[in-house]
Amino acid sequence: MGAFKEVSKIAGAFVGVIVGAGFASGQEILQFFASFGSIGLVGCVVAGVVFVLLSMAFSTMGQRLKAGSHKEVVTAMLGKYAGAVFDLLITFFLFAITVVMLAGAGSLLHQWLGVPEVWGSVIATVATVLIVCLDVRSVITFIGAVTPFLMFMTVVVAGYVLLTPHPDIATLQEATASQPKGAGHWFIAALLYVSYNTVAGMPFLVIMGGQASSRRVALWGGIIGGLLLGMLMLLIASSMFLRIDTIGGLPMPMLSIATQISPWLGHLMSLVIFGMILNTAVGMLYAFMARITTPNTSRFRVGTAIAGVVALAGSFVGFIQLVGLVYPIYGYIGFVLMALGLVGWIRMARKSTAAANA
Secondary structure, three states, X not given: OOHHHHHHHHHHHHHXXXXXXXXXXXXXXXXXXXXXXXXXXXXXXXXXXXXXXXXXXXXXXXXHHOOOOHHHHHHHHHOHHHHHHHHHHHHHHHHXXXXXHHHHHHHHHHHHHOOOHHHHHHHHHHHHHHHHHOXXXXXXXXXXXXXXXXXXXXXXXXXXXXXXXXXXXXXHHHHHOOOOOXXXXXXXXHHHXXXXXXHHHHHHHHHHHHOOOOHHHHHHHHHHHHXXXXXXXXXXXXXXXXXXXXXXXXXXXXXXXXXXXXXXXXXXXXXHHHHHHHHHHHHHHHHHHXXXXXXXXXXXXXXXXXXXXXXXXXXXXXXXXXXXXXXXXXXXXHHHHHHHHHHHHHXXXXXXXXXXXX
């Protein structure tokens, strides 16, 4: 495989995982960026820079360690016992994201087709459990193909919003006051957003880095993935801020903006968002169960069904409430992972340089 293809594969995999957990509905970016007004857009830039640093750090660490799972990198950074604690926290966060995604699917189908949220979540749960129990890898690969479509749709929607009339800045700033916020300060919100996404995306990023043929490939895969995420964040947050007077309180703001442009565009966006939500739910539930029991066994399938029912029950709390609760909690936990990731990356780089000089 050529270097360019390898770099694209790493960047695409990282973006694909993060997009489902932190971009698809738009609710996440609304709470962590757009709800703070124009200063929230500065937060997008800050988050983008941190994403680039962390993504290249974890991808290169994965390559150096030839990592097969996140456990190897976490253990290398924290040691056996502290690493085991963070491994447990990350594993259960995978389940928490599954709960959030099932709630998001219910909100999406309700806003799109008028299906009661409960039944929307039930439909998503059944689909997720069946996919995980059957042939998860091929299905995840297939559903993951919608990532480029989401990126394209984001550019179309954001471009339309930026080029059409909107209320003055003072009116928009006033409208942000009533919006739920992921943190009390825009800077903390930006770091929290990166943090919880790092907890979600790091396990996949280090594995992709571990498969890279060289550190240069792993490094550039991480950098390009981080840059793509930063650009997507800024585009989505900008379009939401300029339409915040009409999307406030809606669980799926990206869908609302697309529908305002055209009903058909709204239907297309709904399909893309549902695909990304389902993709993330499948990936997170599979990763969670794979850490508990052996895949492709009867115990794995029974456990998946039980976990699906428990996740469904948790999704009844409500999508907006879950985003505002689950993500900040694990965001604060992820601060430690972010700091140690950068420190570990610097230490490994120094060791490599010293070895080369010796």
